[in-house]
Amino acid sequence: xxxxxxxxxxxxxxxxxxFLFQPRVKNANNRKGVIFCDSIGSEKYFSHRVLVNxxxxxxxxxxxAFLFDYYGNGDSEGDFESTRLESYLSDTKEAIEFLTQExxxxxxYLLGLRLGAVFASLVAAKEIGVEGLILWSPVIDxxxxxxxxLRSNLTIQGIVHKRIKFNRAQLIxxxxxxxxxxxxxxxxxxxxxxxxxxxxxxxxxxRPESRVLLVEISNKVDSEKNGELDLxxxxxxxxxxxxxxxxxxxxxxxxxxRYITSSRSLFEKTLSWLG
Amino acid sequence: MFxxxxxxxKNRADQELFGVAHLPLVSNDERxxxxxxxxxxxxxxxxxxxxxxxxxxxxxxxxxxxxALRFDPAGIGESEGxxxxxxxxxxxxxxxxxxxxxxxNDAADFFITRYGLEEIILIxxxxxxxxxxxxxxxxxxxxxxxxxxxxxVLFNFLEAEEKxxxxxxxxxxxxxxxxxxxxxxxxLSLSAWKSLVRNIKDRGLHRLLARLLEVLRQAVSxxxxxxxxxxxxxxxxxxxxxxxxxxxxxxxFGEYDRWKLYFEVEFEQKIAKxxxxxxxxxxxxxxxxxxxxxxxxxxxxxxxxxxxLPPTGREISQVLGSAKEGGQRGPGC
Numbered sequence: 001x002x003x004x005x006x007x008x009x010x011x012x013x014x015x016x017x018x019f020l021f022q023p024r025v026k027n028a029n030n031r032k033g034v035i036f037c038d039s040i041g042s043e044k045y046f047s048h049r050v051l052v053n054x055x056x057x058x059x060x061x062x063x064x065a066f067l068f069d070y071y072g073n074g075d076s077e078g079d080f081e082s083t084r085l086e087s088y089l090s091d092t093k094e095a096i097e098f099l100t101q102e103x104x105x106x107x108x109y110l111l112g113l114r115l116g117a118v119f120a121s122l123v124a125a126k127e128i129g130v131e132g133l134i135l136w137s138p139v140i141d142x143x144x145x146x147x148x149x150l151r152s153n154l155t156i157q158g159i160v161h162k163r164i165k166f167n168r169a170q171l172i173x174x175x176x177x178x179x180x181x182x183x184x185x186x187x188x189x190x191x192x193x194x195x196x197x198x199x200x201x202x203x204x205x206x207r208p209e210s211r212v213l214l215v216e217i218s219n220k221v222d223s224e225k226n227g228e229l230d231l232x233x234x235x236x237x238x239x240x241x242x243x244x245x246x247x248x249x250x251x252x253x254x255x256x257x258r259y260i261t262s263s264r265s266l267f268e269k270t271l272s273w274l275g
Numbered sequence: 276m277f278x279x280x281x282x283x284x285k286n287r288a289d290q291e292l293f294g295v296a297h298l299p300l301v302s303n304d305e306r307x308x309x310x311x312x313x314x315x316x317x318x319x320x321x322x323x324x325x326x327x328x329x330x331x332x333x334x335x336x337x338x339x340x341x342x343a344l345r346f347d348p349a350g351i352g353e354s355e356g357x358x359x360x361x362x363x364x365x366x367x368x369x370x371x372x373x374x375x376x377x378x379x380n381d382a383a384d385f386f387i388t389r390y391g392l393e394e395i396i397l398i399x400x401x402x403x404x405x406x407x408x409x410x411x412x413x414x415x416x417x418x419x420x421x422x423x424x425x426x427x428v429l430f431n432f433l434e435a436e437e438k439x440x441x442x443x444x445x446x447x448x449x450x451x452x453x454x455x456x457x458x459x460x461x462x463l464s465l466s467a468w469k470s471l472v473r474n475i476k477d478r479g480l481h482r483l484l485a486r487l488l489e490v491l492r493q494a495v496s497x498x499x500x501x502x503x504x505x506x507x508x509x510x511x512x513x514x515x516x517x518x519x520x521x522x523x524x525x526x527x528f529g530e531y532d533r534w535k536l537y538f539e540v541e542f543e544q545k546i547a548k549x550x551x552x553x554x555x556x557x558x559x560x561x562x563x564x565x566x567x568x569x570x571x572x573x574x575x576x577x578x579x580x581x582x583x584l585p586p587t588g589r590e591i592s593q594v595l596g597s598a599k600e601g602g603q604r605g606p607g608c
Binding site: 002004005006017019042045048049052067073074075080156158159160162163182184185186187252254255256257258259261 | 291319
């Protein structure tokens with residue numbers, strides 16, 4: 001059964017939207033639940049169908065899958081500009097509580113995509129109830145990620161003003177001085193930026209018993225791949241690192257590209273890791 | 276004040292489709308009309324639309340007393356079904372040929388029946404706008420108006436760029452774009468130079484130079500070719516002619532949207548200017564792009580859309596109702 005629903009973040013008193021994919025078959029996997037920790041902004045929008053299709057695959061294999069939207073994202077309550085690191089972490093914890101109570105799962109796995117992988121890792125580092133982490137192309141340096149995302153603001157300045165009035169360093173200064181900046185239609189404010197910019201996945205320490213599947217999804221040749229991922233969770237001997245050769249499905253550059261709704265090798269690898 | 280609920284219904288192919296309904300607080304006053312607005316997914320995008328545009332619009336409309344439905348047709352969002360097209364432009368082409376019109380009609384039937392609506396309006400952005408127009412002839416009698424954002428009159432932007440003879444208006448636009456890029460950040464962008472080198476390798480320097488010369492030649496030309504663009508979507512004309520007599524049609528474009536230019540050059544200048552009666556209205560939102568990205572201009576967009584919707588009569592009811600109930604309001608989102 002697939003069920004759309006609203007559930008409450010009791011800590012912050014707002015409603016979040018989610019889709020619960022309950023298993024179609026009875027097997028040992030029924031007690032395992034996978035919570036999807038999405039990315040934000042355009043990455044969330046473009047990757048949505050891939051996540052849905054993986055949730056359906058999990059459902060078909062007996063797992064419980066739960067896709068939910070963070071506060072101020074997707075169909076959930078609130079505006080993006082009101083979101084902070086704390087709200088993303090609090091929402092993830094509520095999703096874990098909801099899944100364990102509503103679907104009666106005993107083992108919770110967090111599957112994080114891009115920035116969602118950072119939220120998932122931060123929660124897993126503190127929450128005892130998380131069995132394992134699946135990280136798909138995680139963002140490593142969040143400050144760098146936010147800086148890169150400002151590129152779209154420059155493009156818009158070029159279109160509207162016919163010149164670049166503010167470069168990225170100046171935009172960052174504006175944000176720090178409480179002047180919101182629009183990034184791909186989402187308003188980036190000081191509190192959001194400051195709560196996130198100095199997070200680096202390399203500095204997050206997981207509990208030693210945490211199982212981790214760390215996946216780099218890349219269409220680049222080996223020599224161009226991101227060696228930074230090798231430095232993530234390097235002390236964790238339960239961390240499996242995998243490279244999947246595929247197009248990054250969270251980016252849309254134009255209509256002359258593949259329409260990606262699934263990734264066979266990524267799905268197979270993740271499913272087999274889950275056991 | 277409004278509330279939201281997730282909804283699901285079956286389409287005629289027995290696939291389960293999902294969506295979110297935004298509902299104004301219920302009034303028992305019979306003078307308040309129940310008017311529904313259905314948002315149609317843009318291209319391959321799902322029910323929230325780029326930058327959550329549909330979420331913001333739907334919530335605002337519900338606050339103003341309208342029922343709003345955002346849903347995903349088959350193969351999109353969480354809805355059942357699949358999209359088998361390998362390339363994005365193939366999917367866009369199929370949407371522009373009416374891929375989702377049955378699902379729209381099934382959604383309209385569901386929405387009208389579930390909430391007892393008296394009238395419905397379809398809103399769509401880009402591919403969603405084309406879906407709205409193509410679905411209109413098949414919708415039940417309760418469809419009264421279409422609001423079409425960033426409407427694509429051509430099948431495919433990419434092919435349009437490659438194949439078409441360049442009209443002077445486009446050429447001037449392209450030259451302006453080149454100059455802007457040159458004057459701005461792209462001259463310093465490593466990826467832009469990489470892309471140029473790749474282009475030269477893929478297409479040959481002589482072809483690029485020939486195209487550049489053609490663009491420059493047309494940019495200074497005063498004549499506009501009168502023939503129909505090879506990628507012009509003729510379905511659009513057929514359907515527009517059929518429905519404009521009984522449905523109100525409104526086009527809304529962002530000032531900087533390339534599709535506005537295509538609409539004006541390929542449709543208005545070549546075709547619509549010969550019509551005795553236009554049968555549609557066009558609105559331009561200043562300082563906006565194809566996806567209505569800017570918050571300030573989004574407010575203007577919402578204002579224009581609200582101005583196009585028929586009144587629900589809620590204002591009269593609210594005045595009388597609050598006098599009777601002592602101004603109390605129920606809880607909402």
